[in-house]
Amino acid sequence: MALRAALSNKCGVSSVAVMHMQNPPVNSLSLGFLTEFCIAVEKLEMDKSCRGLIVTSSQPKVFSAGLDIMDMYGKSPEHCAEFWRAVQEMWLKLYTSNMVTIAAINGSSPAGGCLMSLTCDYRIMADNPRYSIGLNETQLGIVAPFWFKDTMINTVGHRTTEMALELGLLYSSSDALKIGLVDQLVPEDQVLATATKTMTKWLAIPDHARQITKSMMRKPTIDKLTSNRETDIQFFVNFITKDSIQKSLGMYLGMLKKRKS
Template sequence: MAGRAAWACRAWRPPLRRRLDGPPRALAGAPPRRLFSGPAVQVELQEGAGVAVMKLKSPPVNSLSLELLTEFTISLEKLENDKACRGVILTSAVPHIFSAGLDITEMHGKSPEHYAEFWKAVQEMWLKLYKSSLVTVAAINGSSPAGGCLMALSCDYRIMAENPKYSIGLNETQLGIVAPFWFKDALVSTIGHRAAEQSLQLGLLYPASDALKVGLVDQLVPEERLQSAATQVMAQWLATPDHARQITKSMMRKEVVDRLLKHRDADIQNFVQFISRDSIQKSLQMYIERLKQRKT
């Protein structure tokens, strides 16, 4: 896997789309055209609408492995460079799960070099999604703990299926792990400092109805209407001229992005040191054993 996640770290400037701004074209009526599909990510573009649907498809639970993270980042970069694409709906092809978060096996029993490569891939996924010039709508069609929640938080708008069995939140402390500062920054920017403090310390997973109340998601809809609702929201966002929306987005998110870019190497080193501790490795081992017991 070495070398898959080697990306250049560049200063962030407000991106400008290479197209004429204007009202969005119809989002319905045109069959989807598949752009590319890898082992873990499937991407389709609606012809004439400029909207891609990106589906995570790494069963059983869309764990964010190094492979999935790398493929996701490359796929999003392709869409960023596609002049026909203005927005992305992010969802899951796996029933009842959006993403179970970071792949625990990537953080257990590996070398420090592997941990560093993996964490750099996590950083790159977040940076690419959080500062994307595209309109990003998360259609959350299942539970979304930890890193899955982070992906949803990184989008411009979040719609969740109204199902009492689905939950979302940054529950790292429940696993004995501390969410890094940029996870925290993204959550504080979304739900406010006090709610974020409680959420992070207790590792809360919010049922869909509570996630709406706290502001973690923007809308709840019946599961069968999730994609159509995401399409409607996308049309509303695309009605804004691209250049004005992109500059505003970059202005709102620049401080959070710049903080990670400034401390990126230190963040990787801190992660490697933390995850390499014997106590943390034992905690992860116990969690992996519990997962195996559930499967059997």
Template sequence: MLTFKESCIGVMKLSKPPVNSLNLEYLTEFNIAIEKLENDKSCRGVIITSALPKIFSAGLDILEMYQPNTDRLRQFWTQVQQLWINLYGSQVATVAAINGHAPAGGCLVSLSCDYRIMAPNYTIGLNETQLGIVAPFWFSDTITNTIGFRKAERALQLGYMFTTDEAKACGLIDKIVPPDQIMAVAHEEMKKMFAVPDFARQITKNQCRKQFIDKLHAKRDADTDNFVNFITKDSIQKAMGKYLESLKKRKSG
């Protein structure tokens, strides 16, 4: 994780080759970095982008879920939950500068930010069903709050990956930006949010999002149990095994 400050703006660049997959250790590092910036009184906003070409984040590391150690799996899911709580409920302004593909967890990170800009010719979406798994209720809540019930329901069922143009048309992202301008535009959008008094923006954001964050807090243990019980089912493990085999064949081909 490359993290630095530019005046009152923190910049987080995901840097975990080859595809910024989120395993337990990287999720823990991600959460610590967010919390440090959140606690920095001079930081008013955070931009999240990728240091790798053509990929924002491939999402959760499937190897954490395939033939897992149950204790580690629980720790892993706790960190996934915490990442969403930290980002979706952040008191600072947040911009996702999506400069590559953003499936699954990469899409969730983007959706959890206040504003999303994206380079053209990439894809974004919660494609969990294509892997034989199911997005939890708080993933569903987040995309539904962004694009509306019917479009979200359809996209979740199909595990649909939106092109940049499709994502802009349905409101999944806010602006399409050439790759070489994406950070400059992210700073411009951040300044627009800074034009509003921080306390007013923070209270308004909290009013809009608190009920959904409280919902996860109330069901956090049950959500973890459901995740562990589902992922460790033989049928799910077989489906993930087939998916991993298909990736190996694709790479070797």
């Protein structure tokens, strides 16, 4: 199991799910993991007693290292298409969720890990200078797609996003707070407890009013992807299977192997 989800009644009469990602060593968002994740979120969405979801990590020092490069390197176009559809699905499930969603970021969260946290309604990060967060795709020679970009613009604004994406910036937790990439910093051992406490405040708002407001705010971004899903998949496949991009990914994997040895 790459996920551990448990429903609790910590927030009064409302049930809140706490989902612990456990895909060692760094919670890479592989095709298998994303599929399992989407099924888990869908089940919670169908459970009318569940009003909130807290997403966190079981792995020390990392929330999620992002998309699994092994699902993009040396794979067939068909596999790449299936993988990218699963990435889209993860984003859609979280970004459109009727539940209150809180990211309890208890470690570093680059690239796809940052995207996952950006889909949530609120982000709480461990106050640790060693942890970083951001959409750093350009550092790998790849490009964050338009819906990654739009999600970040909706959070921190156009100019900050433009610089962050072009330079592939990873922000320290304190810098992430300054630009609004995260909403709150707390000591590492208090991330989950603070998320639970914060959830109570969000659940005090009538569900229908909050859900309609959330949908109204996010609808243009959601519609942009849902009306262009197949085009986006084809663009990704054409891009990621280019020899130059495969070479760049291969070099990055080689660098990671050297680091480990």
